[in-house]
Amino acid sequence: MKHTRSYIENHPRPQWTRPTFVLLDGPWSFAFDKDDIGRKKGYMHGLEAPDTILVPYAHQSPKSGIANQNDSAVVWYEKIIDTSITDTQRLLLHLEGSDYETEVYVNGVYVGLCKGGYHRHTLDITTYARTKTRLVFRIKDGMDATQPRGKQRWMPYAYECFYLGTTGLYKSVWLETVPKTYLKHARYTPDIDHFKLDLDIEVAGLPEGTLKIDVHHEDTLIHQAVHTLTRERFHLSLDMTTDTQTMKLFHWSPEQPHLYDLTFTLSQQGQSDDVVRSYVGMRRIETRNTILLLNNQPLYLKMVLDQGYFGAGHLTATEGELAEDVKLMKQMGFNGVRKHEKIEDGRFAYYADVLGLLVWIEMPSAYEFREDTVHNIIEEWRQIVRQHVNHPAVMAWVVMNESWGVYGIKSHKKMQHFTETLYHLTHTLDGTRPVISNDGWEHTKSDLVTMHNYAESYAELASAYDFSKHGLLSGHRTQHMQTKLAFAGTHTYDNQPLILSEFGGIAFKKDAEKGWGYGHGVQTPEDYLNKLSGQMQAIRDNPAFSGYCITQLTDVQQEVNGLLDEARQPKVPLEAIKKLNDAFPKR
Template sequence: MECVIAAERLLQKKESASTDYPRPQFRRKEWFDLNGTWDFRFDDRNIGETEGWQNGGALNEEIQVPYAYQSHHSKVEEKEQYQIVWYEKTFGWELSEKNVYLHFEAVDYSTKVWVNGEYAGGHEGGHTPFHFQISSLLKDGENRVTVRVEDENSVEQPIGKQSWKVDNFLCWYTRTTGIWRPVWLEEVWPVHLEDVQMTPDIEASALQVEAQVQGHDHPVYVEAEVFFQGEWITTGGTWAKKGQRSVTLSLDVESDAADFRVFYWSPDEPNLYDIRFTVKDKATVHDEVESYFGMRSVESQDGRILLNRETFYQKLILDQGYYPSSLMTATYGQMEADLEKVKEMGFNGVRRHQTIGDRRYMYLCDRLGLVMWAEMPSSFKFSNLSMQRMMDETREMLAMHYNHPSVIIYTLMNESWGVNEVYHRTEQQAFVNALYYQAKAIDPTRLVVGNDGWEHTLTDILTIHDYNADADSMQASYQNKEAFVNGSPSKTSRKQAYAKGYGYRGEPVMISEYGGIAFGNHGDSDWGYGKRPESEEEVLNRLKALTEVIQETPFVQGFCYTQLTDVEQEVNGLLDHNHEYKFAPEKIRAIMQEQSDGFIFE
């Protein structure tokens, strides 16, 4: 009878073609979903490990994973704030020769994991994916995964827009604690592809591939086949010698099948090449992975931003990534609907603000044709601990974005948060520069903004935050480029463009936050920028006037409007709290598509 029960409890394999699959750019055929009902318990006295909760049977509540307990969808509905939470999930498993990986897409903040009471590993960082190889800890039949999460929500952690106070305030929102993105299992043969890094080179019409191969004690062949819209383009490969962990492939993507041209990725034509990786030897195919890439370049030149060597005028919208019933957790359908609305309103990109996007979100930007600014969530106190945490999690952020063609710019800090005295303190300036150089060392293919909005040190773009609600006043701030680039152009922040000892070096200029026009049903706690308009017409007129100021300033290379949706107490979205249009999208689109000094994608 026990064997029958165990068999019935075996996890069911799912096809990776499902929109629930958490890693669209690195697909194996099958995976195992661990989302759903887990056992759960708060540990406010920090007694769980001492009492052996990791050994099973001690958790007496339930939670819906992957939703933070603070969210409605978790079904916990607890309003008190707890620093330590525990999770437990049992599942049936049939052992095989394959290795098994346990994946967590994001857990906030410090995580410990046990499998059948044995320690599997730990991770620190609240926004990036991680995994453990757990094959040796599994057994035939019923297995148990136990997770302990500690989240102080400290100002020395990268917390982004999570409030570190008891209540929300201004533009800081409800906290997120624990598992808040999918948990899943994956089987691979002992010899397998661990990771790939794909770097397009449009001038050489080539793709450089660095492949990380695991588990081989004899030479194996790593092969890559490239297709475009179903047509074979090219095949390349190389042998990885015994013990060698990394191999580099160079793929010429030109072919008769593509009429001797390379199809570039851009917002107006988001062309994606499919690529199939195979790890094999003379007798055995060990691993197959399906992926994709885009051929595109991004650079700055003479004060302009170039995409594929063409001047690219960016029309971005700020996306905070919050949902009323699930906080920072979104389904594929929710993300897709949001990004389709972004396109419909005439924007050509998103600035993912103070949270790191789901890997499916990046896939959707790749597929739909939206450039993306990836941003590291901020900490809010300058200390040795906060610097270490920021450096570590930033490296993980860079790695998860590297292969996505939509990602063209990294923002490492925002508005001097966590480096509040960066204008004059050289040690804080050095830290921003350390983040900048780390990003450039890991990924030299993209542009990097060190401290977005003001008080720049090292940066590839001079970005300015200006929430001036008066178009005439705003226009006056940008009449004389030489005066404002080394001055204090924003009348709302009054901050200097550059920190002391730094100055303008010819970088492209962008207004990376503006607008923030609050409109909706305003309660006493509702928050937004500037004087409240009283009608939809007044909102649209202000939006049009402010946007025209930016578009008509010839040396400004683009903008980012604040923001996509209302979020909790903040009501300055073009979409409401439920992510529905506040205004007819064609009216927004008409404003966004007016002529500007740059290349416009229709």
């Protein structure tokens, strides 16, 4: 595997790197605050008789060293670090994932509140840092069903397909030194038809000097541009014509995940003050009537559902574990993954970009429809989109799953308007990818129509989607397992591509004491493959489908219906799954 020029081992954000970063993962002081008295007792100045926790593992996970599975309302973290910056530098603190409300104190001073467990938070702590800097976080979580929870339980025990909670830090914490004027953000919009890359750039600080952008494909310089800074936000367009490619542009695809390296150099008074390395993939995803297209060619999705749980680490993985998951999916012949109810570590998207794996980004659900729910989801979702929009592997946005949190959407106008609002908001933030309004059933405005069905046999699945009988393609609503409609309210089918985005979920009878799977368990690996093969044959025989997503990559706690167990050991040969996937169209 060849890395991009931006790659630095264990960097939490491989698509946007400076060498001046310090990873703060490792031992931290830690304390539970059951009675929420930490503020009164001055914990921001130092914890009393703390435990030690291994960041970035949540205290519920065995790898944290705490392994306390109680969902505490308030916890505190503390770490004393060496910080050294000059008068011409700033110090940025990044929290990749902290669930749910994080108060940040630096040397006893309150710096800010970070709300939301599924996106990166960044704070400028320059004013508060000293040679020895005390970082203290007060993190509040709980069972509130109006906050995005994903698969975290909101009752005091694990049940159905909902698992142990995650409180506090569960992704990396790191520092980054930048100059006073630095490159804050860049948004990439590839235009493959015109061989160009559009960039929307944001600079923090005084917009003076120049910004140089170098574009390389492997060792070949493709383009160099120099822009004089006059504004904090500006737009540039780069010619990406590539003479080393016969068609003049290297496209990104799962089969050939070509990437262009980008180097941004911000200079003031002749000095190269800020250097950022990044990369971009030139590709286009679109729908055209019932067809899904990648780079103007038909795309058939062969996906696996992945909930992103890692055994004793729970929601937290090492870089090596993330890379291995992508490799395993590729080895089994999948060209995509539906990341289910979790926003994964940024290094997962990096390996999906480099190795070629399409990714659906799905908003973790809340489970109670209130005004607070609307505010919480919208605020966090816009940050999630901004954080992932530049990854070429990301091909679709999923704003709701199975009507979770909007249970009355079939007839409830406010709930329908909410999913429609999220659909249009997402297209406002990113008009280059399909948006799915409610994965599984009861769609409103949606670019793909996705359906979930755990029917066990060929005959059951084939009958369920015999559209000559059920009329989905003629504009009528259709039943899902006799209980759910494909569309909510007055919404009807409008020639969108159709994806069976959940099926399978097969478990072995021998695992019944550990947990559950969908339908009847199987006895042997041969039984497993025969059952899965029949279900996939029903999809393959139906020309209406543009793809599928198998449940699921691994077992997760009480759910034992993975292709792999929690330790990533195959239950059936990987090559057998690949053979089933390879029977479908290559694209």
